[in-house]
Each structure stands twice: as structure tokens, then as C-alpha cells.
Amino acid sequence: MQWETVIGLEVHVQLATKTKIFSGASTAFGAEPNTQACAVDLALPGTLPVANEQAFRYATMFGLAVNAEIGKRSVFERKNYFYPDLPKGYQTTQLAEPIVGPGFVDLELEGGRTKRVRIHHAHLEEDAGKSLHEDFAGMSGIDLNRAGTPLIEVVTEPDMRNAEEAVAFAKKLHSIVTSLEICDGEMSQGSMRFDVNISVRPKGQEKLGTRTETKNLNSFKFIEEAIALEVERQIDVLEDGGTIRQETRLYNGDTKKARSMRSKEDSNDYRYFPCPDLLPVIIDDDYIESVRKQMPELPEAKRARFVEQYGLSDYDAGQITMDKFAAAYFEAAANISGEAKLTANWIMADLGAYLNRTEQRIDQSPVTPELLSGLIVRIKDGTLSSKIAKQVFEAISNGEGDADTIIETKGLKQVSDTGALEKIIDDILAANTAQVDGYRAAAEEKRSKMLGFFVGQAMKASKGQANPQALNELLVKKLNG
């Protein structure tokens, strides 16, 4: 049987506010346990929440970026359950009246296909603390630094049909929130966490199959792996005549295995009700417009601008604007060298490969936009062949200085001087008389192919430093006698 996969995502995005959503404590990552938890975060008796306006501003920005309706009236509710890292015994979240209503995101996939994924809604809520199960000899430790960190939970419609689409959506969402600067995008620190709802159904069937939810995936790779694994599991179960149990699952990225965490029957009755400590928040059109005006440029707008302003191809512009740091790097470098296309190529190829290999971020690249553009200027003015430029790039990345210094100290300057090139060519022609005769006897259309032999010899003799264009011209001139 042919199976179709149906995927919906719920994404927790930590907002980059300085303080928590309902208290004045810092949200900075990595502090000593419980040093960033104030009386409100600890849920001491008598303390009260006050909503952080910046969280609303960020959520509104997000809503505008995904073409959503903004909830003019949003209401916080209490979601009741007991867990040690949930200090109040309820999570303050939004349910019936969220800040962001229905919207959509358009994806570009391999082969130029496009796909629209609808956003069901996105709501504001507080993060829980962390339970630490190691190092406490049979007990658990609680760190409440994260408790009260603002989140938006983005809920999609079940519009994705395979892992490629789900990952493309995840990447797109990452690109949107980081471009808006409302989230630092540090997935390894839990800044974005993905819950993936997966079901399968016979191809052509309208009715959705029973879904499972794989929770808390924090890398694109894990999303892809977890989907592949779960889809395979579900198809196996169904093809063996079994049924899928609605359950929550956990995927372990180290072992590449998943396990059931709890079934729907064990799920809590959360007893939601509107939080009486927080009044409904009313947002008007003026507020929305003021947020719109403050919004940083979104990837799509930037992409169009790069095509227009720098003459990049749509594809290249799309690649570079996917990451806001890459886009910033590109603009800085292209503005110095004035060579946009070449800059884009170097960023996507050599620089990208180097950063990947050394696991560095482009905004912290030792090869700065200034250094890269210094190199590009020397390629453009003919000082460096593209082959030698790669050597120079490597030297720059090793911290040996800027392009000009390296060219100077290593003597890597391209030989364009006609006298020096003539000497090399004359020597080669003299040493290879048979090939010269062959060339001269050949028909015109075959000659260009035979020219390669002489170019190669001459390049070798010049240690790669001959200017290929000048070399070609001289060779042809001499061979043609």
C-alpha cells in the first residue's frame, strides 16, 4: 500500500526579552542554578505577575511576519498541573484568545517547488524551570532560572507531507525569528524546541490517521531523523494489522531511538481558566502599526533587495538571506569590494565550507568581511588567479594577515608581465616541437582543444602564477606564428 505522511509542528520559541514574562528577573542563559529566579518565579505566596510589554511586541512582530491576524484582545489562562519545575502548579499561557491568530508561511523546496504551511495560531506563555536528575544521589534538583522565560508557541496546521517539508518549515521559522531579533535561535540551548505531530494514512484517504507527538526536538537533523523513524514505525504497525496509539514520544538523538513517554489516557485534565491576576490585554491598530514600523527587514524582503540592489541571482540571494548573519556579512563585504556576485560566491563556497569545517559562526568568523573583500579586490584586479586566491584565503583564515601581506610575503602575485610569460612560452615551445608541429597542422576547430596541453605546461612552469588570460593570448599568438 502507498502511505501518505501528515505532519504538523508545535514550536516553542524563547523570546529574547531581557527580563521574564511576568517578573523582572533576567533571562540570560547559563547562570548558576536558581540565581535568576525572583520571588515571583519561585511562586512565593502573595506574589503577583505583571506582563512584560516587550513580549507582546515580539509576539506581534512574529504575527505580522507570518501574515497573521493579531489578537486585539488576548487573555492569559492557567494550565493546571503539578511538577516540581512548575513553581505555581500552573503554567500561565493563552488558550481561547491568543495574541497571534491564523497566518501562513511559504516554503521553497528542492527543484523550485513551493509549499504553503498554515499557522493555526501562536500564543504567549511562560517556560518552566528545569529538573536535573543527575548528581543528586536518588533525588532531583530544580533550577528555576528558566521558569518564566517568555515563549511563543507556534502551532501549524497538519500541512506538511514529509520530513523535507517539516525541516524546511523549521528552518524558515528559525530564519524569521532570528531576522526579527525576537529569538537568539540557539537551538542547542533550547531557544527553539520542536514538537512534531505525525500520522500516516493510505494515499488518497481523506481522514487523518491517529497521530503521535514526538516532543522537544532541538535540531533540524533530529527533526528529520525522528520523522523518518516514526513514519517507518507507524507504517510497520499498520501493515502488521496493528493500530497506532495516540501518545507522546521522546526521540534520543544520541541513540537514534524513540520511546513512548505517555499515552493519551494518562494525560492530565489541565482545568484551564482565565488567570484572575492578569487582565485581558487589548491591542489597537496604532500599536500594531508602531510595531510594524520597528520591525527589522524580513528574509524575503531582504532577498528581493539583494537581487535589486546587488544584482544577485534570486537563488543566491535566497541562500544568503536565509541566515541574517550571513546577510549582514555579505552586505559588509560587498560594500567594501564593490563585487557583489564574487562576494556571494565566496561566502557560499569557500567561506561557508571553512566555517562548517571549523564549526564557527559567520558573525564570529576570523575571516572578517574586511579580509574577504581585500582578497576579492585582488582577484578582480587580476593580481590573483582564482586558484591562488584559494591559497591566499587559507592563509588569511590561518591568521597570516590580509591578502596583500600574504601575496607580498609568499610571492603569490600572478604573472601578467608579457616579457616573463614570453620567456616561459618560448622554452616550452622549444622543448615540445612535435606538439607544436601537430598543432600547426591541425584544423582550426581542433586547435583550441590542443591548446590545453601548452597552457598546462606553461602554468606548471610558472608555478601557477601565470595570468591565464594573458598566457592564452600569448600562446595562441606564438603558435599561430
Add this chain to the structure above:
Amino acid sequence: MHQLTIAELVKGLRNKDFSSVEVTQHYLDRIARLDKVYNSYITTTPALALSQAAVADKRLAAGNAPALCGIPIAHKDIFCTMGVRTSCASKMLDNFIAPYNATIVDNYLDSGVVMLGKTNMDEFAMGSSNETSYYGPVKNPWAIDCVPGGSSGGSAAAVAAHLAPAATASDTGGSIRQPAAHCGLTGIKPTYGRVSRWGMIAFASSLDQAGILSRTAEDAAILLNDMASYDNKDSTSVERDVPDYTATLNDSLKGLRIGVPKEYFGEGLNPETAAHVEAAIKIYESLGATIHSISLPHTNLSVPAYYVIAPAECSANLSRLDGVRYGHRCENPKDLNDLYMRSRSEGFGDEVKRRILVGAYALSAGYYDAYYSKAQKVRRLIKQDFVDAFESVDVILGPTSPSPAFQFGSKSKDPVAMYLEDIYTIATNLAGLPGLSIPCGFVENKPVGLQLIGNFFAEAQLLNAAHQFQQVTNFHQQTAPGIE
């Protein structure tokens, strides 16, 4: 000295008739000597009180001290006090010391008010008799075998027994006004949002409001001046200027339109209580007020609506008391579930457990619409009754409580009978309106309370009406038997 009202103490301190240290010491001595009988305090803070009094005396000597500087009062043990245990009369918080003050505690500290101690109450303010306290019941100074009312029974008994000139209190469904009625005091619950809830341990957040128990309306006005404030730490606090509540106390009541709801005089009201309330109406007429019969048609729904909404909110508010971070934790928990179950089973009393259960039930899947949603709809109707009534009257008048203070144990086995104690006071909380109780007579030597309900933020008008009543009556000047 303990016969003096706060207004008189304020004058006396400025005339140097006595110092704050002397007044404070006098009250501390009385508490030490007499409170064994009443059990009105959970915690007394003599050393702290005397040091605060000494500082107050310096401020008074330097001149320009705030009106209340040097005046000792007691705080209900629901208000967090930095460094001093705040138990909410529960075993659960028997060991809890807050690292912050409630905003109202800070407001009074700024004014130089001295804290004598923390008063007894029903556990987590859940009760109408002060019988649910972990620290034992409070006795009514007027009738030692009777309850003082609740939940602010300790504050009421302390003021009635002259163990404090006044006390702070809180009112979720009548917890200030009903004890005021039973103990012959003036008690005011301001408009919801007038007084900050920061640091006041929550029972039902949308209903809780701090207020005052005092001997006179004038004292209540002086105290409310400093208690009321806008507080950006409380999202439900209303940003609105606080008037000088003493400035209008002596305004004439000529032309004041008083509405008397017929629903407040129906079945269940003690006939003698009714007679005293009717006599009070005559007194208001003689002061120039006009009396209008009105209807608050949804009155009979206020108790059922309240006993869904308040428990629903409390079921979530009390979830933080889980034995994990502070408060009571059971011995040797074998796992997390055991820790939760035993800590909470041991830490909470029966009435608290009953309300948590009722609240969790009312919010649970399948019952939410039938209970919680419906109760919220009823709440809107009750509020609308008042909004409609205040189009034609200025103040609403009726009894505070259906009958005078009852004997210990007489209602504690019957929760519904106990809940009906608050039948006239609950609607005010559901609507968010200010309400006040003043003494208007005695039945079998036990005080009877007269309730006045005002429009939103009309505290000054209520206090004016109460003060004018007290200018021509002496019910508020009577002291309980045995109080020398």
C-alpha cells in the same frame, strides 16, 4: 489609653500626652496579659514594635511626621511581613518567612505605623467563624462562647478586646464586614483594585481585597488614606488618585439617596437584626437621606456563584503549596507523588481541602461550562443589578449578616449553613464594589452590623455616611463586657 481611638491617639502623640513607645508598650502588655483568652494573635512582635515605636517618636519629634506615625496596629496573618512569619493560619505555612513585605505593610511602614503582631484568621481566609485556623479558634470578646466571625476573626477580636487600636484585614466574601458586625466594629472592604494585593496571600484573586477593622468610621478613613495606593506590582491595581477620606466625613447627608434592597430582608434574616436595621434606616432619614426600595434580583444566586468561582480560583492559587520549595513537607517522601500527597494532606485543614476539591471539580473537563462558565455569567448579572441600582441611588443599605454571632461548633459541621453567613456580603465582592459594616444595635448583648454598599470608588461617600451615623448613635462606643 486603650480606650482612645486612632484619631485621638494621633492628637495625643502630637500633644506629647504620651509617646509611641508608651502606647505600644501599653498594647503589648495588654496582649501579653489578655490574649490567652481570645487567641486573636498568631504572632506578636514586641521587640520589633518597640524599635519601630522608638523610630516613630524620633520622626514625631522632628516634626512633619505623617498622620499615622507612631500608631500601633496589627496585621492579619495573610499579609507578608519581611522577616516575620506569615502563616495564613495554616500548618502549611507555619514555617514560612517572606523575604518581602506586602505593599500595604510597606505603605504603613512608610507612614511610621508600628506593627504589634500578626492576627489569627480562618486558614487561608476560608471560613466565616475563625474555627478553621491551625492555631485554634478566636473567641468573640462580646460572648466568649461565640465565634468572632471570619475570616478576619483575629483582627476583629483584637480590636474589640482593645488589644490593638485597629487592624488590617481582608475580605473575599465578607471576611471584614461579617467579623465587624459580630464584634461591634467598623469594617471597610474597598473597591476591588483600590488597595494593592501584592504580598497578600491569595485565596480567590478576583475577589480578594484588603481593608480595615477599626472602632470608628473616622479611624477607618485615616487608615485607608495610607493603605490605598496604585501599585505597579499588582496588575489589577487601579491607577487612580487616592482622595483624603477624612476630608468629606462631615459632609451633610441631606439628599443622600439610600436604596434598600427587598431581597436583603427575606427568609433567614433574624427578626431582631431586621428591627435594628430598620431603626437605622429611620436614623438616616432623620439625617436628611431619602430612602428608596430597590431590587437586586439575582441576590439569591450570589452564594452558589461565589462557591464555584472562589474555590475554582483557590484550587489553582494553592497549588504552589506543594512542599517543594517552602512550607510544610512530609517526612521521608518515597517519591514525587508521595511528597505531593502527604505534604498537602498534612498541611491543609478540612475546609481548605473541601474548597480545593470543589474548585478542581468545577474546572474539570466536562463540568467547566456547567459550573465555572455559568457562575461567571451569573456574576455579570449580579454586577449589572448593582450598576442598574446605582443609577437611582447613591448608597445601598441592609444587614451585614443574617443573625448575630453564633456559638462554636453550631455551623462548623454544616458547610452550607456556614456559607449562608455571607449571603448579604458576597455579592459586593462578585461585583467588585466597596462595602462597609458599622454597629447598629445589640441582640442578646451581641452586636448587630449595618451594611452600606457604595458605587465603584465611592469609599469616601460610605465613610461619610458611616461617620454621620456614628455622630448621632453610640453603638460603636460600647465595649465588650470584661474589657476594662
